[in-house]
């Protein structure tokens with residue numbers, strides 16, 4: 001198997017009475033496509049928040065590329081090459097789509113000269129190309145606030161991709177997309193990830209998507225992994241079918 | 250953009266001609282430019298969704314630096330005093346900024362207010378150094394080595410300030426279009442995402458804060474020169490509030506806004522002095538409410554016909 | 563340093579801390595419930611003080627007994643809270659709930675400017691001094707030092723009553739619980755049939771009345787001049803921020819801390835007395851940015 005790039009070890013986090021992470025552990029290897037599935041409130045988003053520095057675990061550690069990133073800020077972790085998209089898209093709503101991407105580009109390239117105009121960034125074409133890949137080129141000059149949720153989710157992912165992360169967490173990438181478009185969206189995303197050799201972990205509720213795009217599946221329950229395996233193993237696992245997928249055997 | 254340039258050029262032309270037609274207006278217009286500069290600093294912060302009720306601090310600090318240097322006859326020369334005092338304000342802003350950029354919204358606004366009130370109290374209480382509530386006189390310095398008569402001096406200072414204000418406005422406009430300026434606006438729209446781009450929102454805000462301190466400082470330095478006198482009142486919350494008022498009145502949509510606002514402010518002050526001398530801040534308060542509720546983009550917004558932007562979150 | 567001076571400083575600090583507590587707790591309560599930092603809060607304090615002083619001067623002018631001042635203080639505070647506070651809430655604040663914080667700050671700042679001038683118009687700019695209630699209560703001897711009963715006993719007692727009363731009110735009464743419910747989750751509370759609009763109005767009136775009460779009590783101890791409101795808003799913010807905005811018991815501790823710190827400075831470094839509250843606040847905020855008594859964290863993503 002290829003190199004281990006991220007490891008979460010026994011993460012614990014309690015919110016009042018809720019144990020949102022309860023010994024959560026996961027090993028991620030280069031070029032994997034890991035799907036995280038599990039019921040609402042299982043702690044999937046919390047896990048992403050812990051791995052990307054938004055929340056600090058009360059116990060446990062996170063390693064990325066061999067170094068301990070548990071105590072680092074989201075900013076520092078992002079700079080190391082971990083990207084993320086959000087369950088609720090986090091975008092600059094008053095700006096255009098391309099401006100959102102260009103700001104990410106400027107962050108990546110550290111181009112902060114006050115004499116450079118953002119819309120004249122020398123690598124602007126690269127961002128248009130990225131928009132093209134995710135099928136949003138036509139919306140490039142629209143203000144994000146005016147766009148529907150499904151598009152915003154894609155823009156959110158595109159912004160994360162613009163940073164060229166080695167590893168990306170995507171929190172329910174297809175949740176705002178109608179069911180017949182999900183495959184199309186995942187196809188484009190997979191293409192973009194493959195082209196950049198980006199490893200991906202995504203939270204997903206649609207089992208058809210999981211079956212088709214995941215290389216490995218982790219079933220979340222009660223703040224930790226309950227089952228883990230290939231999509232085939234997991235989706236045919238009787239217990240998982242009952243508790244997560246909601247179909248009796 | 251084109252509209253911004255047209256309005257800016259129109260305003261500039263009017264400002265160039267006006268003092269020649271009516272010499273009595275020179276000082277008032279200079280004061281307007283100084284307050285416009287400070288309000289431009291407020292505009293920069295407002296772009297990040299932050300408001301400071303304490304920028305009188307930098308205005309006053311710079312003015313007192315001018316007064317002290319002038320009293321010490323040290324570099325008693327406009328071309329030395331103004332840059333030194335402005336830089337001193339920038340330094341002070343950097344120092345205070347290290348602390349305040351950790352905070353947002355309420356805390357940011359109130360901490361700035363608190364710090365400026367401390368400075369105000371010190372100016373009043375340390376009588377032996379600052380001259381207390383009476384303040385300090387600022388003897389007229391030379392300009393490029395030449396001692397000028399009062400009227401000439403005022404006219405020169407006006408045109409120099411006008412030139413500096415144009416430079417400042419163009420510089421700020423440029424900055425706001427740059428990636429750094431957009432990152433500044435990102436603090437207002439989504440700080441979480443900004444951090445997840447690997448950008449330090451504190452650093453971005455720090456830069457903007459120092460810039461705003463420099464702008465207020467530049468205004469304060471010139472005010473000290475043209476009024477020939479500095480008092481603690483320059484640091485009082487009322488002053489700081491006026492800068493915010495001017496920025497909101499003019500509108501934060503473009504860098505011309507604060508200067509439009511500052512001119513309007515002088516006109517209102519003129520009328521208020523006649524019709525409502527005791528309640529002139531109440532007049533400002535009422536106007537502020539009217540602008541916020543009915544013309545949220547200010548005068549500049551009215552002139553450019555921009556639709557009110559959504560204020561909800 | 564001489565022990566009597568330390569004792570005097572401590573007594574001053576207690577009286578002073580109790581006064582700022584009354585104002586700060588109102589500010590904190592309003593913030594906790596409405597989510598608005600009321601910059602005009604200092605004006606309620608100032609108006610309370612002026613109304614009380616004018617009332618006391620009128621009372622004594624008519625030859626009425628000075629003790630009448632005490633019930634009058636309460637009446638004055640409630641009147642100011644209901645009339646001025648009620649108007650501000652219904653006419654203005656109601657329109658900006660849930661908007662950007664900066665916008666809310668600007669609106670209350672505008673109210674502040676208006677109220678500051680309104681005071682000058684109504685009460686003039688000459689100092690008011692109405693210390694009859696303080697003299698009437700006389701002095702008391704503590705460890706060989708004579709101190710006014712008004713400052714040593716009355717003001718701290720009122721502060722303590724307010725603290726205990728607010729606690730009981732919020733925990734034991736139906737309306738108090740409604741306030742707490744709205745603070746925690748407005749939507750859920752509304753769904754349960756709580757009238758959030760009314761809760762906001764009454765909370766604002768209570769907060770404003772507390773500030774006015776602080777002002778009324780202070781009117782007997784100092785002479786009133788224009789501008790006392792602006793000093794008080796920053797000071798009470800310092801207290802509320804030191805405690806953590808929205809923390810009621812915390813505000814009492816922070817007010818004492820800041821009151822004591824300040825009165826020690828008055829005796830030992832008088833030029834810097836104004837600095838002390840802010841130094842304390844800055845020190846606390848550097849170490850604990852949410853304030854001393856805040857624990858909860860909210861999640862956004």
Ligand SMILES: Nc1ncnc2c1ncn2[C@@H]1O[C@H](COP(=O)(O)OP(=O)(O)OP(=O)(O)O)[C@@H](O)[C@H]1O
Nearest residue numbers: 015018020039040041042043044045046047860861
């Ligand atoms: N900041 C917080 N404060 C209190 N409780 C929290 C907080 N964040 C998460 N929780 C709780 O922790 C648990 C896990 O939440 P999380 O959002 O991680 O679940 P999830 O698996 O992502 O669910 P979903 O599928 O609905 O997105 C939930 O019970 C949630 O209510």
Ligand SMILES: [Mg+2]
Nearest residue numbers: 044045046087
């Ligand atoms: Mg989730």
